[in-house]
Amino acid sequence: MTKKRAAAIVVDTSVARSCGKQGAADLHALACLDALIALRESGLMLAMSPALLAEWERHWSTFARRWFYKMRSSRRVRDVAPGQHGPTRKAARALLDTDARQAVAKDMLLVEAALASDRRVISLDEKVRRHFAVLAASVADLRSVHWANPTSTGCIAWLAAQAPDDPVWKLGTPR
DSSP: OOOOOOOOOEEEEEHHHHOOOOOOOHHHHHHHHHHHHHHHHHEEEEOOOOOOOOHHHHHHHHHHHHHHHHHHTTTEEEEEEOOOOOOHHHHHHHOHHHHHHHHHHHHHHHHHHHHTSSEEOOOSOOOOHHHHHHTTTGGGGGGGOEEOTTTTHHHHHHTTTTOOOOOOTTSSOOO
16 A cells, blocks of 8 residues: 655745744734644645745744744655746736736746645735636636635645645635
């Protein structure tokens, strides 16, 4: 019997920056902290591209930095080398206004890393999630990307369950 490979999750810098110390009072900080702890305790991997790591290193909290190095020393960081996803970039130029295109361009590193790994992202950014969901109507690859917000009901439980395939979190599922 072969052991199932743990899914690799792309974690947005918004989560790494926002996670507070245990005992913090801010709900966003607590949700981000709980998400990283659930990701680690459930045996999931962290998917990390060089561009995303550079962004993390500019913005991460003390907790996120320690968490990352524990994940790395435990061999739980899957390095990914995503390429540019032409269909998403083309759809963004055709379907989105200038502001939305700029937001999507800034966070393409998340989607491209997710497409190069196990198609899972956790991020606080609901606005850019909505933009990617609009693009998913035209870009088939995006429909299978799971995008979960740590502050959303059920996200921590989903991570604790090893982030299984679930239409609730997919960009292609209307909300």
